[in-house]
Amino acid sequence: xxxxxxxxxxxxxxxxxxxxxxxxxxxxNRFALATLGITEPAEIHVVDFDSDExxxxxxxxxxxxxIRALASLPWDPQLLVAINSTGTETQLLKLxxxxxxxxxxxxxxxxxxxxxQRAPSMxxxxxxxxxxxxxxxxxxxxxxxxxxxxxxxxFDFTRNEEPALKFMLGSSIRSAHQMDDIEAVAFHxxxxxxxxxxxxxxxRSWDMRADPQRPxxxxxxxxxxxxxxxxxxxxxxxxxxxxxxxxxxxxxxxDARSPNAPLTEIANHTHWIYSVSFNPNHDxxxxxxxxxxxxxxxxxxxISSARVATTHSFGSSNNNSNENGxxxxxxxxxxxxxxxxxxxDSDDSESARATDGLVAQFDxxxxxxxxxxWSQADPWIFASLSFDGRMVINSVPREExxxxxx
Numbered sequence: 568x569x570x571x572x573x574x575x576x577x578x579x580x581x582x583x584x585x586x587x588x589x590x591x592x593x594x595x596n597r598f599a600l601a602t603l604g605i606t607e608p609a610e611i612h613v614v615d616f617d618s619d620e621x622x623x624x625x626x627x628x629x630x631x632x633x634i635r636a637l638a639s640l641p642w643d644p645q646l647l648v649a650i651n652s653t654g655t656e657t658q659l660l661k662l663x664x665x666x667x668x669x670x671x672x673x674x675x676x677x678x679x680x681x682x683x684q685r686a687p688s689m690x691x692x693x694x695x696x697x698x699x700x701x702x703x704x705x706x707x708x709x710x711x712x713x714x715x716x717x718x719x720x721x722f723d724f725t726r727n728e729e730p731a732l733k734f735m736l737g738s739s740i741r742s743a744h745q746m747d748d749i750e751a752v753a754f755h756x757x758x759x760x761x762x763x764x765x766x767x768x769x770x771r772s773w774d775m776r777a778d779p780q781r782p783x784x785x786x787x788x789x790x791x792x793x794x795x796x797x798x799x800x801x802x803x804x805x806x807x808x809x810x811x812x813x814x815x816x817x818x819x820x821x822d823a824r825s826p827n828a829p830l831t832e833i834a835n836h837t838h839w840i841y842s843v844s845f846n847p848n849h850d851x852x853x854x855x856x857x858x859x860x861x862x863x864x865x866x867x868x869x870i871s872s873a874r875v876a877t878t879h880s881f882g883s884s885n886n887n888s889n890e891n892g893x894x895x896x897x898x899x900x901x902x903x904x905x906x907x908x909x910x911x912d913s914d915d916s917e918s919a920r921a922t923d924g925l926v927a928q929f930d931x932x933x934x935x936x937x938x939x940x941w942s943q944a945d946p947w948i949f950a951s952l953s954f955d956g957r958m959v960i961n962s963v964p965r966e967e968x969x970x971x972x973x
Contacts, residue, residue: 574962576621576961580610585952586601587938596948609629630649641699641701658675695711696711697709698754708722733775748766749764751796756803765797772785808823809821813840831923836859837861841935843855849873851874
């Protein structure tokens with residue numbers, strides 16, 4: 568059922584849900600959510616949002632079992648990777664083009680014909696999270712194993728029908744570094760062999776190039792948070808910037824080049840945070856959602872690529888002049904009318920410029936919000952999903968949009 572409550576657009580199915588993903592279709596705002604299928608039908612809902620007409624349209628597909636984790640694949644908007652509710656099965660699914668009521672299973676990662684074909688890290692506990700690499704040409708997908716394994720396996724999907732194990736953070740690596748069970752993983756947005764993980768309160772980065780079976784730990788922050796970290800994300804434009812969030816109700820942003828202390832801490836949630844995500848186009852915008860039923864839209868412009876570009880632009884202007892306003896040959900630099908206008912309008916420009924802080928807080932949900940995802944078609948639109956099956960479409964406030972664009 569789709570409803571419109573002011574600027575929010577609600578798609579409610581009254582089913583238990585944990586997972587939401589934005590499909591990589593640049594032509595439409597398309598999201599997919601799945602039911603747990605424990606006390607309700609096992610379904611995958613694909614929802615399109617037409618922002619011009621303010622309409623939601625959906626198609627419901629049957630599934631053999633409930634789903635706890637779902638990820639779209641950047642290289643093909645028709646493909647999804649789904650982990651079933653118990654974590655014992657992971658399938659590559661394809662949206663049907665013939666109006667079928669169920670999706671086609673292209674490949675099964677945890678259902679090979681013989682146990683020896685299974686990824687060693689997945690032998691115990693199954694999987695609880697799946698993440699696809701954001702680069703279209705890098706067809707890598709990471710599966711995070713549940714306890715007692717608590718490891719990460721990265722598969723190469725170059726051949727969709729036969730995904731191959733590429734990298735592994737297995738039990739031996741975890742033992743060597745005295746790691747807790749891995750909770751979350753994120754791929755470096757500009758590298759084929761770098762990724763970050765969280766275990767307990769620790770944030771770690773890894774380099775897979777030397778030995779895919781024994782990756783090198785390149786960074787560790789032992790106490791990145793005071794409680795378990797549940798989510799992390801890379802800044803897509805500044806890949807050394809990493810956001811983490813967890814059970815302490817805080818979002819912290821780190822510079823991997825100097826990780827001694829967080830660049831900033833955001834404490835606008837009152838419960839566990841399950842999701843954190845940079846805007847893929849405007850990385851000064853950051854989404855978070857949590858157990859308090861809130862979705863927070865934050866501005867972190869001071870540590871974004873927008874601030875880096877602005878600083879570079881100002882720093883490179885008048886590069887033949889010194890700080891006193893003179894050319895290097897000693898002649899004075901003439902002030903133009905544009906310079907005067909800039910001085911006169913400085914107060915107005917400052918007030919119209921984006922600053923750090925909470926942009927908007929959305930309270931459309933009544934239960935824990937497990938996921939918030941940016942649209943892949945429109946950088947100003949995002950969706951959030953709560954446990955009671957309520958998906959809400961919202962957008963960046965117009966005022967903030969103008970601050971970013973103008």
